[in-house]
Amino acid sequence: MPSPSASKTFSLQLLEEIYQKKQQEFALKFDKVAPTTPIRDPRPTPEPERDEIFAKLEAAAASLSIMPEKELLYLEQQVSDLLGFEISSSLDGQRLTHSFGKMQALDEFTLQPTQFETVASVRGAAIKRGRPSLGWDKQFLDKNEKQYLLANHLVLLEDWHQKYAHYKNWYKWRKLLLINPFNRIAVVVELASYTLPNPMQFQFGGSPDLIRASQAWSPEAQGLVCVFFIPDAVNSKPGVLKL
């Protein structure tokens, strides 16, 4: 007599959910120590088409204006095809204050209480008193590792004052792709601060490593960049991509 099927109770979907959760936890814990590998091979795009895409990105970054939704979606699709992985100006219904704008060159982000030996706000302990806006960094911080960190003045979001606690968690260490279309350089960055010293003049702020790697302040770019979300963040590591 065959065994009753009711005894087979485990759900494959539940197992998949457990796996996804474990994978996310693992990525959060060990992202910094994972070996750096290119995200994926970009698809071959004909040169004239590449030029057209970069021209569009340059125009969008230079105008600092909000692009019509349809045009933006089409541009996102074109850039995703060019890169070989998906990018998007919104994720789970959330957006940055801007997708195109000017990036301010900021000082080193203080992400760990004992990051700088010279910092001694708390007497005798070499601990900095002020916490960064999105909290201290993950547990692994290699001093020699390049830090591609971005700031966006999220306080300007329409409903920030109502949902700031939820937003802080959601945006913290969110992986983003910063593109300098003028020099054709892209950098996978992490959002590390929700405030900017000068939010009326700049839309983004970048750590020194990011400013150098993205060449954002080259004579051509003059600080103008494009920033997108990376939906498949688990598989992307902070680093530079030549386009």
Add this chain to the structure above:
Amino acid sequence: MTTLWFEQYASDALYNSVIDGFAADEQMVASEKLLMILELAAREILLVETEDEYLAEVAELLSSKDAAEITDWLSNQPLSITDSLRERLDRTILQIQAQLQV
């Protein structure tokens, strides 16, 4: 079938008890998924046990999935590490079993 580097440290009986809980036509997929979870758990415990200065090197070795090389490296590690690995993998299987039974 190729044996994965961490399989020898997981209890076959526990592993089979989870797989048997799935319908026959789903067992193959469930087995693959469970092995992926166990690999993450194994990598996690080994990275936690590794000293900071060797972390990047060990992370690279583990993500290479080169069974021969990882097994060779593991054989040179202290017994306490492989014991932790066994204990952690068994605990992970039990946790998954409990979560699936909800």
